[in-house]
Structures are given as structure tokens and as C-alpha cells.
Amino acid sequence: MLILSLDTSAAASAGLVRNGVVLQRFASTDTRSHAEVLAPAVEQLLAAAAVRGTELDAIVVGVGPGPFTGLRAGIATARMLSFVWSVPLHGVMSLDAVALDAGHAGGEFAVATDARRKEVYWARYRTESPLPVLVDGPHVGPAEDVPDLPVYGRGAGLYAERLTGSAAATELTPDAAALALVAEHTLARGGTLRPTTPLYLRESDAKVPGPRKKALL
Amino acid sequence: MNRSEPLVLGIESSCDETGVGIVRGTTLLTNAVSSSMDEHVRFGGVIPEIASRAHLDAMVPTLQQALDEAGVQLADVDALAVTSGPGLSGALMVGVAAAKALAVATGKPLFAVNHLVAHVGVGLLDSGKLPENLGALLVSGGHTEILRVRNLASDVELLGSTIDDAAGEAYDKVARILGLGYPGGPAIDRIAAQGNPAAVRFPRGLSQPKYLGTAEQPGPHRYDWSFSGLKTAVARFVEDCEARGVEVPVADVAASFQEAVVDIITSKAVLACTENGITSLLLGGGVASNSRLRQLTRERCEAAGITLTIPPSSLCTDNGAMVAALAARIIMDGDEPSGIGFGTDSSMPVSTVHL
Numbered sequence: 001m002l003i004l005s006l007d008t009s010a011a012a013s014a015g016l017v018r019n020g021v022v023l024q025r026f027a028s029t030d031t032r033s034h035a036e037v038l039a040p041a042v043e044q045l046l047a048a049a050a051v052r053g054t055e056l057d058a059i060v061v062g063v064g065p066g067p068f069t070g071l072r073a074g075i076a077t078a079r080m081l082s083f084v085w086s087v088p089l090h091g092v093m094s095l096d097a098v099a100l101d102a103g104h105a106g107g108e109f110a111v112a113t114d115a116r117r118k119e120v121y122w123a124r125y126r127t128e129s130p131l132p133v134l135v136d137g138p139h140v141g142p143a144e145d146v147p148d149l150p151v152y153g154r155g156a157g158l159y160a161e162r163l164t165g166s167a168a169a170t171e172l173t174p175d176a177a178a179l180a181l182v183a184e185h186t187l188a189r190g191g192t193l194r195p196t197t198p199l200y201l202r203e204s205d206a207k208v209p210g211p212r213k214k215a216l217l
Numbered sequence: 218m219n220r221s222e223p224l225v226l227g228i229e230s231s232c233d234e235t236g237v238g239i240v241r242g243t244t245l246l247t248n249a250v251s252s253s254m255d256e257h258v259r260f261g262g263v264i265p266e267i268a269s270r271a272h273l274d275a276m277v278p279t280l281q282q283a284l285d286e287a288g289v290q291l292a293d294v295d296a297l298a299v300t301s302g303p304g305l306s307g308a309l310m311v312g313v314a315a316a317k318a319l320a321v322a323t324g325k326p327l328f329a330v331n332h333l334v335a336h337v338g339v340g341l342l343d344s345g346k347l348p349e350n351l352g353a354l355l356v357s358g359g360h361t362e363i364l365r366v367r368n369l370a371s372d373v374e375l376l377g378s379t380i381d382d383a384a385g386e387a388y389d390k391v392a393r394i395l396g397l398g399y400p401g402g403p404a405i406d407r408i409a410a411q412g413n414p415a416a417v418r419f420p421r422g423l424s425q426p427k428y429l430g431t432a433e434q435p436g437p438h439r440y441d442w443s444f445s446g447l448k449t450a451v452a453r454f455v456e457d458c459e460a461r462g463v464e465v466p467v468a469d470v471a472a473s474f475q476e477a478v479v480d481i482i483t484s485k486a487v488l489a490c491t492e493n494g495i496t497s498l499l500l501g502g503g504v505a506s507n508s509r510l511r512q513l514t515r516e517r518c519e520a521a522g523i524t525l526t527i528p529p530s531s532l533c534t535d536n537g538a539m540v541a542a543l544a545a546r547i548i549m550d551g552d553e554p555s556g557i558g559f560g561t562d563s564s565m566p567v568s569t570v571h572l
């Protein structure tokens with residue numbers, strides 16, 4: 001199975017994975033230039049592996065949670081590629097990538113990424129082979145809300161002192177290649193993936209204006 | 218690339234319309250638009266995050282619709298184009314990401330173009346040639362500008378613009394004050410027809426001599442507009458009526474407000490034209506469908522010997538066809554594509570026609 005995967009829930013990343021083997025990967029560290037870097041990265045990835053888009057078996061995209069504008073860049077890209085190439089499209093929750101990369105030894109653990117506004121996106125997992133199983137989440141909230149477990153990911157590092165549990169592997173952010181592996185394992189076992197509906201978790205900040213105040217009365 | 222009559226697909230997402238248009242040279246083939254306007258009604262104005270979310274979901278269906286309507290296959294397209302600015306950055310980002318993916322997937326060249334200049338680009342459709350000494354007056358919820366266009370593809374100059382609210386924004390705010398709903402432009406235009414435009418003398422922003430100066434020694438805002446003072450004046454008037462326990466003469470206020478807006482827009486636009494040798498003016502933007510703006514612009518242009526062009530309403534509001542039309546012109550002029558490494562620029566100046 002040949003999968004092109006994208007994730008822009010934190011930094012931008014892209015991966016090309018064939019039968020469990022990562023052929024190519026791209027990762028940026030910048031969290032604010034997704035729309036600039038992602039398309040060139042996809043083009044280079046495919047060219048480097050001499051793969052044509054129409055040869056892909058699936059396109060997988062991280063559906064967040066993540067900061068809105070960046071998250072949409074990946075999903076908009078994935079949807080368009082899938083449309084033009086007529087390749088099946090799947091969504092995967094972005095925290096699943098961190099959960100896989102965490103390589104937790106046994107039992108339950110949590111994953112946290114940066115949600116800005118002094119909050120984290122987090123989810124709780126149970127160790128299983130070959131894939132960790134999502135037990136609870138995703139949620140957005142203060143680091144204090146994350147359960148008292150080992151907490152993996154950049155979100156854990158940012159607020160280590162506010163966690164009830166312990167921070168681990170604080171360099172980890174959602175990586176597209178890991179997402180592709182999650183997707184491949186899931187599909188191989190006959191499981192289903194998500195639609196590409198973004199997991200915003202927060203409403204837009206818009207407020208319905210109240211009635212205009214009368215001057216007197 | 219076919220440079221004589223290129224088949225161009227344009228994508229627009231700078232505000233609340235997701236547009237995909239297709240042109241062949243200067244011929245319009247289709248103009249598919251999906252608007253999130255209804256989702257903004259209860260907020261009384263465009264909410265950028267809501268617009269951006271809507272763009273994401275509307276993009277592929279709007280593209281599909283455009284291709285179907287035009288009977289065009291992606292393989293036939295010569296080039297792609299997208300608005301990269303100015304506009305709401307989160308909204309622009311969706312169109313740019315989608316357009317770049319389309320470019321990667323099809324291998325077609327991509328042109329990143331300026332939204333404001335694209336409004337002028339529609340003036341090319343079905344005429345083929347831009348008039349000499351061209352200017353453009355753009356009036357919408359997002360902008361109010363007067364431009365001089367020496368060469369659409371390479372030489373556009375901003376002569377004047379609003380220094381605060383866009384005219385369409387002022388309409389929305391005043392409509393809210395008068396309880397007329399959103400969008401404010403059509404609501405005010407409708408009720409103003411029954412009112413007396415001379416009932417209340419509302420201020421014309423930046424019209425004092427210290428701002429205007431003279432043709433020889435122009436003041437700091439000779440061709441600029443300001444609508445925030447006007448909006449405040451309307452609010453004061455309404456509050457005053459309420460304080461006195463008098464019923465607000467809504468139709469008269471709407472008509473008088475509209476007259477103030479249209480009077481100052483047209484007088485400054487015509488001033489800019491006559492002093493800059495502009496003899497042909499194109500009126501564009503969503504507010505170009507306002508009946509009073511059309512009427513007074515026509516009258517004053519006629520009196521000043523300026524030829525006025527007003528494209529059909531569907532091409533005045535934001536759309537993808539205007540993006541495609543501008544890119545087609547850029548291609549016919551021999552310019553090169555933008556690549557896929559560019560970013561969005563929410564305040565892209567009009568002097569940057571394309572990247």
C-alpha cells in the first residue's frame with residue numbers, strides 16, 4: 001500500500017509510506033508557513049521517490065486538533081490532491097501520530113500538543129500492538145486537565161510544571177509519516193479511518209452582537 | 218503554455234465568497250461562487266474564522282461545479298490562478314493551499330494575483346481590450362479604492378482609498394443601527410428609495426480644505442475617504458431621536474446616509490479622474506450594484522466627460538472569473554508564473570499585480 005500523508009496541525013509535515021516503510025519524509029519546524037511550504041514538499045517527495053500521484057493507494061491527512069489556519073492548509077491540500085488524482089482520502093486524528101511515535105512501554109499514557117492560549121490539545125491512550133488505542137479525547141484545555149499519566153509531546157514540555165503527570169519525549173509533534181503508519185495498520189485490520197472534517201474543538205471567537213443600547217429611557 | 222488565448226482557471230477566497238471561474242482569453246466560460254454570507258447574518262458582518270471554515274468545505278465542490286458548467290477537463294486548462302492578497306489571511310490561506318495542490322496535481326503553471334487588480338480584470342471580459350487612460354473605482358464591504366491602471370498586468374497605482382471603514386462596512390454598521398439587518402447595502406438601498414436624501418445633512422469625511430488641498434498642492438487625503446465619522450453621526454442622530462421620544466425616520470436617515478456615502482465617493486473619484494487624466498472609469502466591488510451609486514457615478518462621469526463601465530453584478534462581487542481574467546491578461550502579456558512557494562499577503566499593495 002502506497003500512502004501520501006500530510007499533517008499541518010502543528011508544524012507542517014509530509015510523508016510517503018509504502019507497506020510500512022517510510023520512503024520519504026518532510027518536516028518543517030515553523031508553525032506559520034504551512035501554505036508556503038506544503039505543496040513544494042509534496043512535489044519534491046513524489047519526485048524523489050519517482051512516484052506519480054495517480055499511483056497512490058491513499059492520501060491521509062491529520063485532521064487535528066490544531067490551530068485553525070494551519071490545520072486547514074493541510075486539509076485543503078489533501079482534499080484537492082485526492083480530487084484531482086481520484087485517490088481515496090482519509091483523515092487521522094493528529095495526536096495518534098504522537099501516540100505512535102511515543103513508543104510507550106505499557107499501560108496508559110497521554111499525548112499533548114500546543115493549543116496556544118496557554119492550553120493544550122490532549123488525548124489518552126492505552127498501549128497495544130501494533131497501535132496505541134485511543135481511550136479518551138481529543139480535548140482542549142489547561143495542562144492541569146491532562147490525566148496523571150506519562151504525557152508525551154511538545155504540549156507536555158511547554159507546561160511540564162502544570163501537569164499532574166510527568167512530561168516525556170517533549171520534542172514530539174504530529175508527524176505525517178507516523179500518521180500514514182497509523183492509517184496503514186488500521187486499514188490492514190479492516191478498521192475505518194475518519195472523514196477529513198477538521199477537529200477544531202473550539203468555536204470561532206465570533207459573538208452575536210447584543211441589541212443596541214438605547215441612549216436614554 | 219498557450220499565450221494567445223489561454224484557458225485559465227481562477228480561485229478566489231479573500232473574503233466570504235469561494236469562487237472558481239474559468240475564462241478562455243477574454244471570454245468568460247463560467248463563474249461558480251459559493252457564499253458563506255448567510256452564516257454571517259447573525260453577527261452583522263463577516264467573521265473571518267467562519268468564512269475560512271466555509272471556504273475549506275466549499276472549495277472542491279465549487280471547482281467541480283465550475284468544471285461541469287464550462288464542460289472543461291482539468292487536463293485542458295493552460296494555467297491556474299489564485300488570489301494571494303489582499304484580504305482576510307485565514308481565508309486567503311485556504312484558496313492558496315488548494316490552488317497550489319491543484320498545481321502540483323495537474324502540473325499546470327500557477328499565477329498568484331492581486332485581488333483588487335482582479336476586480337479591474339473583469340472589465341476585460343467580452344471586450345478584449347482595456348480602454349486608454351483607465352481608472353477603477355472599487356467599492357465593497359472590504360475595500361474602497363480609486364486606482365489608475367496604465368497596464369493591467371504591470372502598472373497599477375493607488376490614487377486614494379478609505380482610511381478607516383470600507384463603504385460596505387459603513388452600510389452594514391448603519392443598517393444595524395437602523396435595525397435593517399445584514400447585509401446592509403441592499404437593505405439600505407431598498408428603504409432609501411422611500412426616503413428624502415436631503416432630510417439630514419450627514420458629514421462628508423475628509424472633505425475639508427485641510428485634507429483636500431488644491432490640485433497643485435494636494436492635501437494629505439485629497440482622494441481618500443473616511444466613513445467612521447459618518448457612521449457615528451448616524452448613531453448620534455438616532456440616539457437623539459430616541460432621547461427626545463421621536464420616532465426615527467428610518468427611510469429618511471437611510472436615504473440621507475446613502476446620499477452622503479455616494480456623494481463623497483463619486484465626487485472624490487471624479488476629482489481623481491479629472492486631475493490624473495483618466496477618461497475611462499470602471500466601477501467594481503459588491504457595492505457597485507447599489508442603485509444610487511450607479512446613478513450618481515453615471516451622472517458625474519457624464520458631466521466630466523468620463524466613460525463609465527459597470528460590469529454585471531455577478532462579476533462585480535468577489536468571484537474566481539476575475540482572478541482568471543487577470544491571469545489570462547498577464548499570460549497574454551508574456552509574464553511568467555509565480556511557482557508554488559509564495560505565501561499570502563493580507564495587505565498586498567495594488568502595485569503588486571502578481572507575484
Ligand SMILES: [Zn+2]
Pocket residue numbers: 332336357359502534535
Ligand atoms: Zn473584492
